[in-house]
Amino acid sequence: MSAAVKKDAHPFNKQNLEALLNSRFFYAPAFEIYGGVAGLYDYGPPGSSLQANIINEWRKHYIIEEGMLEVDTTILTPAPVFETSGHVARFADWMVKDKVNGEVLRADHLVEGVLEARLKGDKEAHGILADAAAAPEGEKKKKKKNVKSTAVKLEDSLVQEYESVLAQIDNYTGPQLGELIRKYNIVSPDTGNEVDEPVQFNLMFDSSIGPTGKQKGYLRPETAQGHFLNFSRLLQFNNGRLPFASAQIGRSFRNEISPRAGLLRVREFTMAEIEHYVDPLDKKHARFDEIQDIKLMLLPKDVQSAGRTDLLEISVGDAVSKGIIDNETLGYFLGRTYLFLVKIGINPHRLRFRQHMANEMAHYAADCWDAEIETSYGWIECVGCADRSAYDLTVHSKRTGQALVAQVTLPEPIVEEKVVFELNKKNFGKTFAKETEQVKNAITALDQDGLLKLQGDLKNGSAIINAEGKDYTLTPELLTIEWKTFKSHTREFTPNVIEPSFGIGRILYSVLEHSFWAREEDVARGVLSLPPNVAPTKCLIVPLSSNESFVPLVRDVSAKLRKAGVFSRVDDSNASIGKRYSRNDELGTPFGVTLDFASVQNGTMTLRERDTTDQRIGKIDDVIAVVQDLVQGTIDWPQACERLPAYDGVQAVAE
């Protein structure tokens, strides 16, 4: 076996990775030949395949493993749905306009970018930052405008102020951002011009449904509402039982103000969302014991509010029992999210869970944690995990008049004594005539205390009730009020929703960054060490020559690999073997089999592993069996080496 592979011989080089992703067509700016549109990207063959494989792993990890109910709902959505959900009023970012050229900037990104550049300039002036490209730039997400720094020293107190502002940057309202802009004299970094006060810009794309132009619609900015609107059908499908989860993988759209940072901030993206419906009185999770010992790096809200970013390493079980994470179900999904991300190639040491701060969290949310992945852009939110309480089902139910509730059978029926009224309908109708309904409504509106008081007054002969501003006299001939016993066997409630929501494009980009390195002997030879489960192609088939005797062999090996469920590609181009292998190292192809003249004569082929470049040899069927096991993850490379001898590069071939 080869020695261990040294993957950190060269520092991470973003330009090299970007060049690789572009030249191998993982993805590219959409409409590039038309000049492109900011925030829109097309995936090429390896990118599409990587994305499909990540989605497939997600489907296995969540939908199949946990028996979730998959849905596929509509992107185009009529306006009333998003009026109800609050998106029409509140799904907006604060933007500022350059006072001179009218260019539009996102207010929080402007503040963040300018203050970070000033801090960086301060470090440069102190001679701290020697190699700006190699150093990770601070703890925060770098979603803001990329601002060039100038080496200018700052007062120590100002450095502290800036750092505190940056730690809370997601916590400011629009007017507060406006104050910061004035206080710190922040101007547009491109033009040096002043900017206007922040104004809100709604991030939903709108359109018009049908030929009349009268039915307004939006492209959904998340898939969640499609789950909620189908809640009753899903509950019925699940035989009326809670808890259960719906899951959906689909496209969503956000009209970002000025998208940058590649796949990390785009206008059209694929999400995978889970809505897990639970009894608000019971947020325990049946499989919590399976993940409670997983240790996570947490960044709780109180740490951030104090302007700090230090992480707490703690098991999920302890975090829930100490109340850091609100409940078991939320903790369960954080643990499962950790397992999923690590399985598809995220470095666990560059993964943290950040809790939302008060202003950042939706007003209805009980608790919210983002899985953030560290990349060269800083810490990036890739998965949001929110306890949305009963908010969504409640507002849709109110607006539509449809009950969106669940029922549980009580172990013991609840017995309750209640004061209730009964009208003597005939007398009541005769007495109040046209005003019957409003008097009845006034009585119905009374609570228990109100009814008790009315009962007392009636015992004394008569009572007065006010209905729509007018007093009416009630007498014992019109109604009776009594205590009655009620027994209920079920409890009805609006379920709470725990929502893990995955941004597939961000995760995909992070996997690529975490997988990228350069060969020790040649920095230009990039490798993507993608795990076999997500690698676009699992096995490369390389015929040594274009000799005709290879054709049936290549077809045979292809068919056998296909039958073994191993997705392979043939590279029969004229390039040298070495060149074909390094092209596939760039594509992240973990294994390669080479067919040479010995294969034709002896029925053997060689197997190459991408990271080590180690080569083994064996009978064609044996090699295929090993590749199948490697791809399915039942064995690793050292185990494969026990089954196949090393290849010394020389084989006897009869002339």
Added chain:
Amino acid sequence: MSAAVKKDAHPFNKQNLEALLNSRFFYAPAFEIYGGVAGLYDYGPPGSSLQANIINEWRKHYIIEEGMLEVDTTILTPAPVFETSGHVARFADWMVKDKVNGEVLRADHLVEGVLEARLKGDKEAHGILADAAAAPEGEKKKKKKNVKSTAVKLEDSLVQEYESVLAQIDNYTGPQLGELIRKYNIVSPDTGNEVDEPVQFNLMFDSSIGPTGKQKGYLRPETAQGHFLNFSRLLQFNNGRLPFASAQIGRSFRNEISPRAGLLRVREFTMAEIEHYVDPLDKKHARFDEIQDIKLMLLPKDVQSAGRTDLLEISVGDAVSKGIIDNETLGYFLGRTYLFLVKIGINPHRLRFRQHMANEMAHYAADCWDAEIETSYGWIECVGCADRSAYDLTVHSKRTGQALVAQVTLPEPIVEEKVVFELNKKNFGKTFAKETEQVKNAITALDQDGLLKLQGDLKNGSAIINAEGKDYTLTPELLTIEWKTFKSHTREFTPNVIEPSFGIGRILYSVLEHSFWAREEDVARGVLSLPPNVAPTKCLIVPLSSNESFVPLVRDVSAKLRKAGVFSRVDDSNASIGKRYSRNDELGTPFGVTLDFASVQNGTMTLRERDTTDQRIGKIDDVIAVVQDLVQGTIDWPQACERLPAYDGVQAVAE
């Protein structure tokens, strides 16, 4: 073994199928609790799973089997792309307005619906159509408005006219539809009001990209343009070689005027599209021999133009050699489409390929065939297969100035003699000064004959050339004109595109209709005989009792099936075994295993097949191995019966 299953004991009943699809939540109107929006549907768990399985089979059948290059491109598209493709000007339907209430109707559907209703009324008046519900309604697609018929006799000549109009309904322009409306006194069937002249309505949804409101965009109505714009990158990915194909599965949008007919005409839908790039001089296909013997039912254009609909049964090979199908590649994809549709459950006797007529086909297309599937709505276009020639790449190249071409190395270099000119730059510039460029352009614009004439004139001393309306005198001191030899080793050309384009929702609905039947003994017991490869769930696990001793067994069988790649679900509800099985017959689950007390004691379980309701018994691991083979399609049910003995419903269980 049981006797053969009688699936046609009861006539197809659409109401029963619709009730089943709704109650089992295959799909449902989107935003139903908000009153719904026409043409928008959500898929529930079985529908999502069926759709995912159809897409998965498509991916295996095309992308993996044929090594296609998958792409995933953007839905939101800037306006210039669709201006170039012609969609902004021409992607429209003709609509008419009710003159009184302003309701909008599609003109062709109005004509089609009214004339068909009159023909039906004529038949009723002649006592021909006894049971209107049971009889399939004519040969044509029933996409038009559902118009109630009245029993009124028609003149024989008028019947012939109507039939001829209906056979060509896709062939009329807007003004021609207007004429038909006036000629046959067609009014709105809902109101009896007259309608206005047909006007065009563009079917693309539009929106605005970015915060300025100045960048207009559309939601793509097909995925094709995303392939074409990436042509150069894809060609490079394929090492510059032709032919190759790109493939994409994704959402598209069409703002239909008045969508009806369930999943068959919707405003948002999933497509799977292939763009196969070929040398226009060579449309042969390397694997044509694999499909040339497949027999298809064809409806060629000349038959339709003659007002008839009779089908021609012919092999793909013969249809291509006789010139009925334009070329091998187009024929190859028709054959492969046939195989795909039959594999996922389409009845081959209800599948035909209809050629587009002249007016119906895009002006640039060389040939176009639709795979049409017969359903209770008539013959439905589910796959379009068009030879788009070089149109798309040519127009995008012209608009953007980017070359979208391929090159082939010639077996023999082409040697050509050409007359060319060479300027004496110094003299030329001195003579024409500021007008140099325009005189040069005039010479460049000359063809070979023009240059030869110029050469002759120059030999005689001087020549006159006209540039931008002015004559200039040329002399031998200014330029020389000579014959030269050119040798070229490559040929450059704009590839032609063959496009098979699949409407996944329409195919999915057709599969459901073709799979649906009712048990002979009870018409209310519906069954969906979905093939195992697309069935939402492959195997149902039914524990006979909720006894605790079953819990580990159920978990064990679930895990083993999951490991065998068989997607299963447990039904541990309180319903009876019979009820649980029939619920799963409605969901199309092909197999069910039952765990009873004998399973706990003897380690056996029973296996039930959906269509026959036949039951077998065996050791748990043996049954799982049989289910795995059945689901993978390596054995059929009679072969399974050879491996597992029949279950007589009685087993010895120790008390």
